[in-house]
Amino acid sequence: QSVLTQPPSVSAAPGQRVTISCSGSSSNIGDHSVSWYQQFPGTAPKLLIYDSNKRPSGIPDRFSGSQSGTSATLGITGLQTGDEADYYCGTWDSSLSSGVFGGGTKVTVL
Amino acid sequence: QVQLQESGPGLVKPSETLSLICIVSGDSIIPNYWTWIRQPPGKALEWIGHIYDGGRTYYNPSLESRVSMSVDTSKNQLSLRLTAVTAADTAVYFCARGHYSDYISALTFYSYYYMDVWGKGTTVTVSS
Numbered sequence: 001q002s003v004l005t006q007p008p009s010v011s012a013a014p015g016q017r018v019t020i021s022c023s024g025s026s027s028n029i030g031d032h033s034v035s036w037y038q039q040f041p042g043t044a045p046k047l048l049i050y051d052s053n054k055r056p057s058g059i060p061d062r063f064s065g066s067q068s069g070t071s072a073t074l075g076i077t078g079l080q081t082g083d084e085a086d087y088y089c090g091t092w093d094s095s096l097s098s099g100v101f102g103g104g105t106k107v108t109v110l
Numbered sequence: 111q112v113q114l115q116e117s118g119p120g121l122v123k124p125s126e127t128l129s130l131i132c133i134v135s136g137d138s139i140i141p142n143y144w145t146w147i148r149q150p151p152g153k154a155l156e157w158i159g160h161i162y163d164g165g166r167t168y169y170n171p172s173l174e175s176r177v178s179m180s181v182d183t184s185k186n187q188l189s190l191r192l193t194a195v196t197a198a199d200t201a202v203y204f205c206a207r208g209h210y211s212d213y214i215s216a217l218t219f220y221s222y223y224y225m226d227v228w229g230k231g232t233t234v235t236v237s238s
Contacts, residue, residue, distance in 0.1 A: 002154055031219065031221060032212075032221040032222065032223060033220070033221065033222040033223075035222075035223070035224035035225070037155075037225075043230070044204055044228040044229060044230050044231050045147075045155065045204070045225075045228055046228070047224060047225065047226045047228075050209075050222065050224040050226070051222040051224070052222075056226060088154065088155050090155070090157075090223075090224065090225075091223055092210065092221065092223035096170075096171055097168055097171075098157060098159075098168060098169070098170050098171060099145065099147075099157035099160065099168075099170075099208075099223060100157060101147075101154060101155040101156065101157060102154070103154045104154045104155070
């Protein structure tokens with residue numbers, strides 16, 4: 001059971017927009033900014049978004065992040081077949097004094 | 111370019127100790143946060159812990175009694191030990207470079223924590 005809650009899957013047609021939610025509590029998302037990771041099967045996760053809404057160099061602006069209260073959202077616009085992957089949110093939890101992740105969301109391009 | 115490379119035994123018997131190494135190239139051990147994360151087959155990422163300032167550690171409360179981390183600055187490598195393993199410890203183990211900061215500005219608390227560079231991972235199977 002992951003500390004952060006994500007939907008197991010989301011899907012949309014190519015070119016459309018999808019959003020992935022990440023829900024937590026006051027001790028994690030409520031107090032710390034969220035990061036997002038993209039993972040293809042058999043590979044390591046890759047940082048997509050950090051500090052709620054910042055993109056590392058090389059990440060296209062089709063990927064965006066937002067955060068409010070105890071929830072965060074990853075948005076992907078102009079969906080491409082190459083975006084089919086698992087996406088994880090993560091942050092720090094002050095009560096646990098531990099890093100925490102969501103359960104992951106599988107994005108399917110219809 | 112920062113690169114991380116995990117290595118380990120691949121197969122560990124139940125009740126024994128798992129030992130992994132992560133070699134860091136392109137960056138210094140200090141002052142970064144070096145994190146271990148694992149992923150059981152078909153499951154989500156699980157944060158194991160991190161080590162920073164050369165030896166200060168935070169561990170996942172669910173693993174704290176069995177896990178320890180250390181660094182060897184002369185070799186620029188990290189180590190992870192997990193004792194009394196069971197089948198539930200079967201997973202791909204990743205090391206990653208972490209960043210953490212917290213501060214107060216205009217009476218508002220800000221904090222971020224993320225991992226920007228990951229190793230490819232090493233598979234560990236616990237089986238007799």
